[in-house]
Amino acid sequence: METVTPQCGICKKFYSANDDDGSGLCKTCRPTVSQPLLKQELVQPGKFGVSNAQLIPAMKQAIQEQSPEQLRELKATYFYIFERSIRYLRKDEREYIKMHLGS
Ligand SMILES: [Zn+2]
Numbered sequence: 440m441e442t443v444t445p446q447c448g449i450c451k452k453f454y455s456a457n458d459d460d461g462s463g464l465c466k467t468c469r470p471t472v473s474q475p476l477l478k479q480e481l482v483q484p485g486k487f488g489v490s491n492a493q494l495i496p497a498m499k500q501a502i503q504e505q506s507p508e509q510l511r512e513l514k515a516t517y518f519y520i521f522e523r524s525i526r527y528l529r530k531d532e533r534e535y536i537k538m539h540l541g542s
Pocket residue numbers: 447448449450451452464465466467468469
């Protein structure tokens with residue numbers, strides 16, 4: 440089976456298809472929970488737009504900061520991805536969203 444080598448949307452380096460999470464970014468450029476994004480860059484769109492890979496760290500950060508306002512804003516802006524991303528969160532994080540956003 441032939442696999443397409445993904446190329447990073449930021450540094451343009453090719454990276455292993457095994458590291459591909461659909462974000463269009465290599466492991467180095469990808470935002471992670473251990474490197475929280477700046478607030479004004481809470482969600483950085485990847486090569487193919489915003490996906491779980493961008494939204495999940497932003498959601499986790501909003502929960503860490505106890506900011507239901509940020510969560511509501513993320514949900515309003517990225518409703519479909521937001522709903523799909525909830526299942527990738529920890530149980531306590533899901534409960535935080537349920538408690539504050541009532542979904
Ligand atoms: Zn890169």
